Amino acid sequence: MLRVLPLIQRRAFSQTSRCLIAEGDRIPSVKVQLSSPAETVQTDELFKGKKSILFGVPGAFTPGCSKTHLPGYVKEAANLKAKGVELVACVAVNDAFVMTEWGKAHNAEGAVTLLADPKGELAKAMDLDFDASGALGNHRFKRFAAIIDDGKVSKLFVEPDSTGLNVSLVENVVKSL
Numbered sequence: 001m002l003r004v005l006p007l008i009q010r011r012a013f014s015q016t017s018r019c020l021i022a023e024g025d026r027i028p029s030v031k032v033q034l035s036s037p038a039e040t041v042q043t044d045e046l047f048k049g050k051k052s053i054l055f056g057v058p059g060a061f062t063p064g065c066s067k068t069h070l071p072g073y074v075k076e077a078a079n080l081k082a083k084g085v086e087l088v089a090c091v092a093v094n095d096a097f098v099m100t101e102w103g104k105a106h107n108a109e110g111a112v113t114l115l116a117d118p119k120g121e122l123a124k125a126m127d128l129d130f131d132a133s134g135a136l137g138n139h140r141f142k143r144f145a146a147i148i149d150d151g152k153v154s155k156l157f158v159e160p161d162s163t164g165l166n167v168s169l170v171e172n173v174v175k176s177l
Contacts, residue, residue, distance in 0.1 A: 021126040021146075025153050027054070028125035033096035033116040043115075043122060044151055052087040052148040053080065055168060056128060056141035060094045060102035064165050069143065070106050072170040077111035080170075083177045091115040093123055093140045117141070128158065145173045 021028075029044040047054070055073060057065040073080075073088055080088055089112065092099060096116040103114040115122075120139050123129035129139045145168040147155040155176045157167045166172070 020158070021128065021153060021156065023153050023156050026151050027148060027153065028122065030117070030122040030125050032091065032122055033099075033118065034113075035100045036096050037118075039096070041115075046089070046115075047087070047148045047151045049150055050086040051084050051150075052089065053085055053145060053173060054089050054091060054148055055143075055145040055173075056091045056123070057143055058092070058140040058163055060092050060098050061105075064143075064163065065092070066102070066106070068165050069169065070102070070108065070112065074106055074108050074111045076170045076174065080174065080177070083174065085177065087113060089113040089115050091117050091122060091141060093117050093120045093129075144168050145170075147173065147176060 027043050027047050029042050031040045031042055032046075033040050046052075053073070055069065057069050059065060070090055073090065077088055090108075092115075094102075094116055095118045099114040099116040103109060103112070108114060117123055120129055120141075123139065123141045128142045128144055131139055142162040143159040143164065145157040146153045155173075157173060159166060159168055
């Protein structure tokens, strides 16, 4: 007698690719650090109810970030506030202590809020991370800037090569305010 065995069903797993955050999307809710690992804020709460600019850099104290990107936003902070921007924030895949010292080195206090994303969770959630392990040891933020209105991205500027200094500079972002 032939015995019929039940079919074993195999579950097919597929890898879903992430989607780059886009204009019209809400900022993901990710916990980031402020001046220390104990001082944290959820990104959706930070950008809620205000007009903001969030810009991301591959790393604190790196040449392009330190010579051009952060100093440009610090210098233009008053102009941005005059155009209705209530919060200018910079994020990097670094720890809070590094971000705090980097801010001090560039007189960012009162001009730019520095956010530490030590595990790259926000970078991954926004699909703005790239493999910089060859130069910086791990995955980092692509260089970008976003105008955010009440937690929603209204304009996004992402450097096409991940690290260039062109589309995400303050002089380009201010034109879209």
